[in-house]
Amino acid sequence: MIAWPGLYPPVKRLLDIAASGTALVITAPVMGVVALTVRSRLGSPVLFQQLRPGRxxxxxxxRKFRTMRAGAGTDAExxxxxxxxxxxxxxxxxxxxxxVLRGDMSLVGPRPLLPAYMDRxxxxxxxxxHVRPGLTGLAQVRGRNALSWEEKFASDVEYxxxxxxxxxxxxLFATILAVVSRRGISANDSETMPEFLGTADSVAATSPERRS
Structure with a gap:
């Protein structure tokens, strides 16, 4: 049974607006320094921008700060x-x-992933x-990229x-601890999470043999 049929969703949105607006003002100097550093080390563009599915x-x-060099190659390269x-x-x-301020995301919720995953x-x-994606969520505080995709999605649905x-x-408090300890940044065998190809159930349901 869904635990939020009452007033919390609009309250959550108001809290997101207040918190993100305040955080944008407070972190503006830090973002300025990061932007200049990314520009000098990696060149343009400074921001990584990509379409993601929301609610x-x-x-x-x-929008995120760019962390990789342009060009071909693996994430690790x-x-x-x-x-x-x-x-x-x-x-x-x-x-x-x-x-978050625009309403695309929330402070807490399932992380926004790639549109290609929607059918998987x-x-x-x-x-x-069913909810707005978040900057952080249960999966992030339980292990981040050290979790399997199935473990992440189970945490997302639980949320x-x-x-x-x-x-x-x-x-939010657990996220602060996770960031300080830098736990689960990378998957066990990848610089970032490997591509999600679907679970056994979803792959079987969408395979040509099953569709026919």
């Missing part, structure tokens, strides 16, 4: 020392506060799009079912 699958343009530092400290996420989710996993002010406060 109900509606696409929006996510294109990742820079500056990029690793920005990711480990979550400084690359600061421009996403603008997405099981019916249960797709429920992660959808239990969303509350108490849960959000706990996640």
């Amino acid at each position: 109900d699958g509606e696409l929006f343009e996510l 294109r990742m820079t020392d500056l990029g690793r530092f920005l990711r480990s400290t979550s400084l690359d996420e600061l421009p996403s506060l603008w997405n 989710y099981t019916a249960s996993q797709a429920r992660r799009h 959808v079912e239990t969303m509350s002010l108490a849960t959000d406060v706990k996640v």
Whole structure:
């Protein structure tokens, strides 16, 4: 049973507006320094911008600081020392506060992933799009990229079912601890998370043999 049929969703939105607006003002000097550093080390563009699905699958343009060199190659080959530092400290996420202020995202919620994944989710996993995606979420404080995709999606669906002010406060405090400890930045065998190709159930449901 969904735990938030009452007043919390609009309250959550008001809190997102207040918190993201305040954070944008406070972190403006830091973002200025990061932007200049990225520009001098990696060149233009300073921001990484990419379409991601939000609530109900509606696409929006996510903004983050760029962490990789342009060109071909694997994530590990294109990742820079500056990029690793920005990711480990979550400084690359600061421009996403603008997405929160706009209403594309929330402070807490399932992380926004690639549009290509939408058709690869099981019916249960797709429920992660019943709420706005977040800067952080249960999956991030439980292990971030050290978790498997299935573990991440289970945490996302759990959040959808239990969303509350108490849960959000706990996640935000746990996020601070996770950032300080720099836990789960990379997957076990990849610089970032490997591509999600679908779970056994979702792959079987969409295979040509099953569709026929």
